[in-house]
Amino acid sequence: MATFKNLSALMILLVVNVALLPRAAFAIGKNPDCAKGMTSDCGFQFLQFIVFANISTPTGECCHELVKAGKNCHIQFVELSLSTHKPIKGTISDVYKRSNETWNNCAAVGPISPPKPTH
Numbered sequence: 001m002a003t004f005k006n007l008s009a010l011m012i013l014l015v016v017n018v019a020l021l022p023r024a025a026f027a028i029g030k031n032p033d034c035a036k037g038m039t040s041d042c043g044f045q046f047l048q049f050i051v052f053a054n055i056s057t058p059t060g061e062c063c064h065e066l067v068k069a070g071k072n073c074h075i076q077f078v079e080l081s082l083s084t085h086k087p088i089k090g091t092i093s094d095v096y097k098r099s100n101e102t103w104n105n106c107a108a109v110g111p112i113s114p115p116k117p118t119h
Contacts, residue, residue: 063105074103
């Protein structure tokens with residue numbers, strides 16, 4: 001009985017660690033310097049979609065952050081993600097396809113425009 005409880009506790013700990021690891025890795029600075037203005041939630045969305053194909057496309061708000069960071073930053077993020085996150089979903093080619101799809105979708109959304117002054 002004690003072994004079952006220990007095994008159950010170990011399994012719960014493992015599941016929590018696996019679920020939180022990608023978000024924690026992004027939050028502690030494993031991202032390009034150019035992405036410092038991007039929230040960890042948005043970084044997590046991009047990581048989950050591009051590398052792991054786990055969620056639908058990132059939100060419009062996250063797209064605004066990505067466009068603001070720029071395409072070169074996006075490429076750096078993908079390269080860094082590929083080098084630090086194994087296994088990936090599909091092939092490297094699949095990851096680059098999702099990366100291009102993400103950039104194109106986000107670029108279509110565009111950056112947030114500042115509010116127009118009222119006179």
